[in-house]
Structure formats: C-alpha cells, structure tokens
Amino acid sequence: MIYFLLGLAMGLIFHLHRWRRLDQQLDDILYNTLGISPLTSLSKIPQIKRGINSLQNELNHAKLQILTYHELIDNLPLGYLRIDANNRLIDCNKQARILLNINRWNPDFFRLFLELVRSYELDQLIQQTRLSQEKLTLEWQFFPELNSVLDGGETEESPDVSPLFLKAYSFPLEGGEVALFIENQTQLRELLKRKEEFYSDLSHELRTPLTSMLLLSETLLSHTDEKGKFWLKQLNREINRLADLVKNWLEIYQLENNPYEVLKVEIVELQEIIKSSWHSLEILAQEKQITLDYLPEEDIYLEGDSHRLTQVFINLFDNSIKHCQPGGKIRVEARVKIHQEGNKQVEIDIIDTGSGFNPEDLPHVFERLYRGEKSRGRKDRGGSGLGLSIVKQIIVAHGGKITAQNHPEKGAWIQIIMPLKQAKKQNNSKNCQDENDKLQ
C-alpha cells in the first residue's frame, strides 16, 4: 500500500513537473513568439490558436502588400533594374524593358546583364556602385535599336538609329546587389535645345536693327543741339549695351554648339595672357588702387584660343575690380598638377579681397542673365549678366572646368582647371595649324 502511494506520489510529482514545463513553454510561445501577454482567464491552447490565426492574417496581408508593390514597380514611369552580385539581371520593370529594349527577358531564368544590355557605361556604373557602396548617377546616350537586333536589317535600308538620352541612378543593396533607376531625358534635352535655338534666333534677328539704330543715333548726334546731344549720348550708350548683350549671347551659343569652329586653337602661354588681360584693365584698377598679385613660377603652355582666354581673364578681373574695396588685391596662382595616369592639368586660382559671392547665389553665378543680390549687381558700371557665363562656356569649350566659391579668408575665389596636352600632341596640332594656314 505504502509502495503504491509512494509510486502514485512519484507519478504525480513527475506529471506536475511535466505539466509545469509545458505551461512554461506555452507561455514562452505566447509571449516571445506571438507577442501576446497570456491571459489567466483563458486556457492557453485557444490563445495560441488565436495568435497563429492573427499571424496568418498578417502574413496574407503582407503578401498582398508585396504583390501591390511589385505591380506598382512594374508600372513605374521610371525604368527599374536589379542586378545581383554575379552581374545577373534578376528583376526589371516594363519601362526599363522599353527604354533599354530588353526583349529577351525571362523572369524564370536569370542571365548576365551584359548579355541583355550591351552598354559599357551602365556596366561601369554598376561595378563602381558595388565597389564604392555609394549612390551614383550617370547621363549617357543609349541606342535601343542596336541593343537587340535579332532579325531584319539584312535589307538595303538600314534602320534609323537614333540615341536616347538617359539618366541612371544607382543604388547599392545588401549582398553586392545593385538597383538602377533609369529616366528618359530625351524630351528634356529636346526642349532645352529648342529654347536655346529660340534665343539664338531672336538674338540674330535683333542684331541687324540694333546696328542700324546705333549708326542712326551716331549720325543724329551731329545734327542736334547741346541739350539733344546729352540725351542722344545716353541713348547711344543703352543701344551699345543692348548690342553687346546680343553679341555675347550669340557668342555663348556658338561656343556651346560648335566649339571647334569657333575656337582658333594654338599654343599659348598662360603668363602672357594673364598679363595682357590685366594690362587692358589697368586704368580701371588704378582708379580704385587695386593691385594684381601674380608671381609666375614657370612658363605654362596651353592649347587654346588666346583671344578667348584673354577674354576669360578680362571678365574675371573686371568682376573682381568691381567688387573690391579701393586698395584691394587680386591674387592669381597657377600651377601644373600631374595625375596618376600621367594626365597633366593646370590649376588657376583667382582670389580677390572683395565681399565675395552671396552664398545663395553661388549655384547660379554661371547662369545666363543671373544677377545676384544688389550688392553683387551693377551699381556703378553696367554688366550684361553674361560675363561669367561666357567665361564658363569658353573654359568648357577648351575641355576645362570652372568653379566659384568664397575663399575661407575673404573674397570671391574662382578656380579654373584646364587640361594640359602632351608635348607630342602639341606638335601635331601645330602642324595642323600650319597646314591650315598654308591652305588659306
């Protein structure tokens, strides 16, 4: 009997222990896995059932959500592509297939991105994004017709191959994947071009009547009395300014569109250009007692149009003189930098002691007709609002870059970076130039 009771007690204890453990495990599931605090009033099994049900609902909901997102991405007006770590294209939307002319896309079998889109630039963007893990952008021309020519084209007619202007935004993802968004900028380019053409046509039309007006007003000058002369001179000045504006505008347009026809490239020496530019502004500078601080270390030979490069420095110095207090200083520093690949560049800094640019204006100073705050506008002498944009166009046409900043100490700081060609090339172009001269 005692043994029986002992056995029963042992069994009970064992059972109780098991039961406690099960209870704890259920608690654990409820609390940690399902995230519900257990209620004492209800037995735990139904509670868990309820929890699982609600989880299932959430899962269905999430699945639906993912489907919706997929649908949305597929119908995005932007192209979307995703590339995995092995450079295979694993996802793309409708717009991407249209823009890049991917007509061999099969979502069940991933292929190398380069098999489907043969664009070296885009591939480089992907590699760089993966390497740097940074968001990058790329603007490039793409020829969709050439991307997948399977049949046709054997006939005599060759298809019209026209480029699309695309912009790609890359985005690094986990595990070496890269996502790309692609925007079609062809229309934008077209619009910009048309706008430019409109302005240039308008300037062209304005030029002839302006010239005659100038001549007429000058003729009239000798036929009027003293009082009339005063007004006529003012008129003359204004017409001159307008004519200058039109001329500059046309010049910018020319430089932008056919730099090779406009520029007369020769070998020029930087020091000479800077000195002669300063020389032509010396009278203005002396009025305000502004001095040039330029100590050249070596002769720097550039390939460029000496007349236009002189204009660059005249415009920049003129600006600086305008904004410097009397007794100010303009500092110019030029040096040659050699890059790893052996590319040489010349860096020119022009720093004045004036008030500097208004920080809000900095992104716009090279825009046409942009006039900043009154302080940097035209108070005493007229400016066309085209000076700096001409400077920029000339530098860009020479293959260089220009930036405007404020110097940490004081004043405006313009930096110009121009490529320096190798000596061999200089000779070549000199020969070309010579031949050109002979022909003419």
Add this chain to the structure above:
Amino acid sequence: MTLSHQLIGDGNRIQKNTCEVAQDVLRMGALVEELFRYSHQALFRGELDRVSLIVQQDKEVDRYYRQIEMRCATILTLQAPVAQELRIISAFMQLVRDLERIGDYAKDLGNIAIRLTLYPPHPCMPKLAMMSQKAQIMLAKAMVALSELDGEAGKKIKLLDDSVDSAYDELYRTLAHQRDIKGVVEPIILLALATRHLERMADHATNIAQRVSYIVTGNRD
C-alpha cells in the same frame, strides 16, 4: 540556348571561370561598340571631342584583350576543358582579337575625322555614313549572336557583309575615278582609307559571328 545557360550549368570550376571571362568578353564587346559609335559621331557629326575619348578607351580595350587572352590560356592549361567549353574558350581567344582590331580601326577613323575637318565635306559622305551604320549593326548582331549562342547568325551576317562590300566597291570607284580635283588629294585619300577601315571592321564583325557558329556547331565554315 544562351551563353548564360551554357556557362552556369551545374556550376563547376571551369564553368565559373569561363563565366567570368565571358563577362569580360561581353564588356569588351560593349566598349568596342561604343568606340565604333564615337568614331561615327566624330566622322559624320563633327563631334571631335569624342576622339580623345576614343584614344583613351582604346587603351582600355587593349587591356581587356591582354587580360582575356591570359585568362583563357590559364583555363586551357590548368583546367583542360573539353567539348563545347573548349570551343568557347578557343573562340573567345580569337574573337577578342577581332574586337581589338575593330577598336583600332575606330581609333584610326577618329584621327581621320580630325584631319577631314580641314576640308569641305565630300558628296559621298552620306554613303559612307550608311556604310558605317551597317557595319555597326553587323557588330551589334554579332554580339547578340554571342550572347544568344545563335549558330545561324554567321550566315545572316555574311549577307550583310556582302552589302557592305558592294558599298565599298561603289565608294572606291567614285573616289578613284574622280577627275579635275581642285587643291590637294588628302581628303580623297582619307575617305578611301575610311571606307577601307569600315570594310575591314565589317569583316571582323563577320568573323565574330562565324566564331559563334563554331561554338555552337563545331564546324568552321
């Protein structure tokens, strides 16, 4: 059958290495196509700033050429591929040579474009532009054929090549039989060279397509 199908397969080491080389071949192909387009733009649209880009990128093409050849040789000696893999590797080694040549011709065309700007445009320029367009399409087709492993492409591209050849003959005749030339003959020489280059580029594109046929069928024709 596509290149990826062939290369990914069951993912053994040869296939993995070949896949990497194939990517470089495709990349080099895309770059060469780009060079060809740049030379077209320089020659027919006066976009001379492309020329310095071509010279720069051509170095990159040479780098790919050497690198691919080295890696193919390494795979051949160390992993001894057989059957289609062997054909792929040996076709790659020859195909990159064709690509490299096309890149060189594109560079030459760029230089011709610079020298041609000194002279007024010649009336046969539109024909030349057409020829260049066709050669570009041939190269594009050859590259598509490579990624699709299309064994039939060789024949199709051969047809295109015939039309480029006849354009070459026609241009040659017009240029060679010109009379009463005013001034120097340089522009005519340059144009004749350009047509010759384009014809050679088209030939190399045809070669590429034929090497693709060889990968698929194992026959050289």
